[in-house]
Amino acid sequence: MKKVTLVYFSPTGNTQKSLEAMAQRLGGFSEAVDLTRDWSPVRRFGKDDIVILGAPVYGGRIPAVARERLAGLRGEGTSCVVVVTYGNRHYDDALLELADTAKAQGFDVVGAAALVGRHTFGEIQTDRPDERDLAADGEFVVRALSRGENAPDVAVPGNRPYRDGGNGGKFRPLTSDACVRCGLCVKSCPVGAIADDCVTIADTCLSCFRCIRRCPKGAKNMNTEAYRSFAEAFTEKLKVRRENEYYC
Ligand SMILES: Cc1cc2nc3c(=O)[nH]c(=O)nc-3n(C[C@H](O)[C@H](O)[C@H](O)COP(=O)(O)O)c2cc1C
The missing domain is CATH 3.30.70.20 (Alpha-Beta Plaits)
Structure with missing residues (x-):
């Protein structure tokens, strides 16, 4: 039985929730490496490990700080599912960036998912991930991990060079x-x-x-007039539900 490890940066919990749903479908996980709290973890993973790696989308990229904190993780052909969660606008180049990062560190990316979660700002998709999302996440991870040894590389959407982003926002609580x-x-x-x-x-x-x-x-x-008016317009703009995307 392979050992499942979750690795996530998840300030507001959407990413953590989706990764935990995936792990639950696999029978649980043995360790969670929480990059939100652990700034410089060091781990080596082998062929008997499965790593589910997740981060939110910040400006169409993964947060630079999350990427830095991944630096001490190494795989050796280790099966890895990469996940980004985003607030119903778009994930742009974040999923590709996370997949590229995982591959560069020795992981074999067997699946990639771009999932919608409640946006940090405004009142956008406030109930997500919902039960339907989490059930689909679980089904996906099973599919991804049952790919054959010689399956072609997972085609992950996004562009290189990646767009600018990943640096956080301008609001100061x-x-x-x-x-x-x-x-x-x-x-x-x-x-x-x-x-x-x-x-x-x-x-x-x-x-x-x-x-x-x-x-x-x-x-x-964040009770300022400027934030409130931004949040109201942003909520209106992003009110149409987007669906999750799963690649394996
Ligand atoms: C600084 C910042 C930038 C963000 N940029 C995007 C974005 O480009 N596209 C998007 O759809 N959501 C964006 N979001 C929303 C988050 O990606 C989304 O809420 C995510 O699920 C949060 O993950 P977490 O709960 O695991 O922290 C942004 C949030 C923050 C705080």
């Missing part, structure tokens, strides 16, 4: 008077962009909104 300085946001920020007084450090922030989603007091927020 605010901290309201409701903040009790519990420090949860400080600990959970994937890039250490929140100072001890729970105030966001503008330079380093990715706009991933993990702090907003996790703050137990609702103190982290």
Whole structure:
């Protein structure tokens, strides 16, 4: 029985959820390497491993920080399924970039999926991934892993050179008077962009909104007029449901 390892960068949890659904369909996983929390993991995988590798799409690319944190992972012809999740706009070159990265590090990419999840900004596809998505993710991973040894390379959509992107957004979460300085946001920020007084450090922030989603007091927020009007227009623009794409 092969050992399943999940590797993900997932500030708001969509990617993690889809990878866990895939693992569940395979009977579970033995380790989760969470790049959101572990900045420089080192692992070697062999032929008896299966790695499911996931990241969100930031500006049509995988987040640069996620790519950097993958550097210490090496496969040796290890079967790997790559997954990007995106907020219903598009994934552009992110899936190709993740597949290329995995191959360059010794993995055999047997499947690639571009999945829709709730967008970080606005109110877009807020219930996704939903049950239908997660069931399809599970079916896909089984298909991908049952490809024959000599199957042709998986054709992954995207362009090289990749478009510019992957650097995070321009929104900087605010901290309201409701903040009790519990420090949860400080600990959970994937890039250490929140100072001890729970105030966001503008330079380093990715706009991933993990702090907003996790703050137990609702103190982290993006309550500005500029954000609200952007979010409203963006939500309207991306209201038509896109479907997941699976390649193997
Ligand atoms: C800075 C930033 C850039 C994003 N860029 C895109 C994009 O180009 N296309 C898209 O459809 N969604 C985009 N999104 C939405 C995320 O890709 C989506 O919500 C993703 O599922 C989040 O994954 P996570 O929950 O695992 O963190 C972006 C989100 C952020 C924070």
